[in-house]
Amino acid sequence: NAGVTQTPKFRVLKTGQSMTLLCAQDMNHEYMYWYRQDPGMGLRLIHYSVGEGTTAKGEVPDGYNVSRLKKQNFLLGLESAAPSQTSVYFCASSPFGSSVKNIQYFGAGTRLSVL
Amino acid sequence: GESVGLHLPTLSVQEGDNSIINCAYSNSASDYFIWYKQESGKGPQFIIDIRSNMDKRQGQRVTVLLNKTVKHLSLQIAATQPGDSAVYFCAEVSGSNYKLTFGKGTLLTVNP
Numbered sequence: 001n002a003g004v005t006q007t008p009k010f011r012v013l014k015t016g017q018s019m020t021l022l023c024a025q026d027m028n029h030e031y032m033y034w035y036r037q038d039p040g041m042g043l044r045l046i047h048y049s050v051g052e053g054t055t056a057k058g059e060v061p062d063g064y065n066v067s068r069l070k071k072q073n074f075l076l077g078l079e080s081a082a083p084s085q086t087s088v089y090f091c092a093s094s095p096f097g098s099s100v101k102n103i104q105y106f107g108a109g110t111r112l113s114v115l
Numbered sequence: 116g117e118s119v120g121l122h123l124p125t126l127s128v129q130e131g132d133n134s135i136i137n138c139a140y141s142n143s144a145s146d147y148f149i150w151y152k153q154e155s156g157k158g159p160q161f162i163i164d165i166r167s168n169m170d171k172r173q174g175q176r177v178t179v180l181l182n183k184t185v186k187h188l189s190l191q192i193a194a195t196q197p198g199d200s201a202v203y204f205c206a207e208v209s210g211s212n213y214k215l216t217f218g219k220g221t222l223l224t225v226n227p
Contacts, residue, residue, distance in 0.1 A: 004158075042204065042219040043159070090158050102208055103149065104215055106158035 002026050006091050006107035013081045013114045021076040021110050023091030030096035032074035033058070033104065034066060036087040043090065049074055050096070081114045088112070127224045134192040136221045138205035141186060145209040150179060150190045153220070154201045162190070162203075192223075200225045 004025045013019055023032065033048040035058075045058030049068040063085060065077045074093075078085060088111050092104040128134050140148070147166040151159035165172045165179045165188075172179050178191040188205055202220040209216070 043217040045215075092158075101147070101164060102215070103161050103164065105161065106151075108158050109156075 004091055004093055004105055004107035006089075006110050008110060009108065010111045011113070013078075013112065015082060015114060017081050018077070018079050019081065019112075020078075021089055021091075021112075023074045023076070023093075023107060024072055025074075025091075025093040025105075026072065027093060027095070027105065028071070029093035029105075030071075031094045031102070031104075032068065033092045033094075034064070034074065034076045035090045035092065036060065036085075037090060037109075038087050046076065046089075081112075083114045086112060086114045124219070125222045125224070127226060128195050130195060130197060130225055130227050132195055134190075134195045134199070134223060134225075136190045136192075136203050136205075136223065138188040138190075138218055139186060140188060140205075140207050142207060142209050142216075143183070143186065145207040147208050148179070148181065148188050149206045149208065149215070150177075151204045151206060151217075152199075152201045153204065159204060195223075195225050197225045197227060199223060 007022045030051050034046040035043040037043050044060050046064050047058050047066040049055050052071040055066045067075045088109050090109050091107045094102050094104045149164040150162040152162050153159045163174045163177050163179050165181050176193045180189045202222050204217050204220045206215045206217045
């Protein structure tokens with residue numbers, strides 16, 4: 001039971017570098033999400049996707065891009081990393097439909113430091 | 116505006132005692148509410164949820180109570196164990212079914 005898998009688990013970047021965080025889910029969920037978690041701030045939604053080929057902005061989208069080329073994968077990209085993007089990033093997925101609940105299942109997180 | 120808040124940022128209990136974690140919400144249109152548990156270094160884990168048309172829901176050692184009159188939600192953990200030590204988040208779901216609004220969390224510490 002893999003559920004939601006995030007890679008990498010840790011990463012250190014220099015300001016201005018780029019990187020991509022990968023999220024994979026094996027539950028055939030339609031919806032996928034990227035959050036960031038900062039001390040005292042709880043979880044904030046960056047971007048989300050309601051299906052393959054779709055993406056939408058969340059609460060804090062600036063500085064991030066996403067792609068959902070395959071239903072099971074959701075990629076989060078940082079084109080030019082900034083120290084303000086130092087955070088723990090969580091991916092989540094959830095089923096969709098009137099007969100199911102929108103319970104989001106989370107990955108273990110990626111800890112990113114931007115120096 | 117919408118908000119989900121927690122009354123107590125930290126809660127310390129003795130092993131075997133019952134724990135109560137509180138949460139206030141402001142959006143009366145929320146469809147249902149979810150409690151998540153987050154252990155150190157891990158992602159949030161679903162514990163229990165409750166629909167807005169219910170007052171109470173029980174799981175294994177956990178009970179969630181919903182008081183719509185005062186917009187208050189609580190999570191009760193019976194016979195708290197050291198393994199229950201974690202940050203607990205309440206979250207509300209409203210409108211379109213993708214949007215989950217999280218509170219900032221309560222740190223529960225269980226003393227042996």
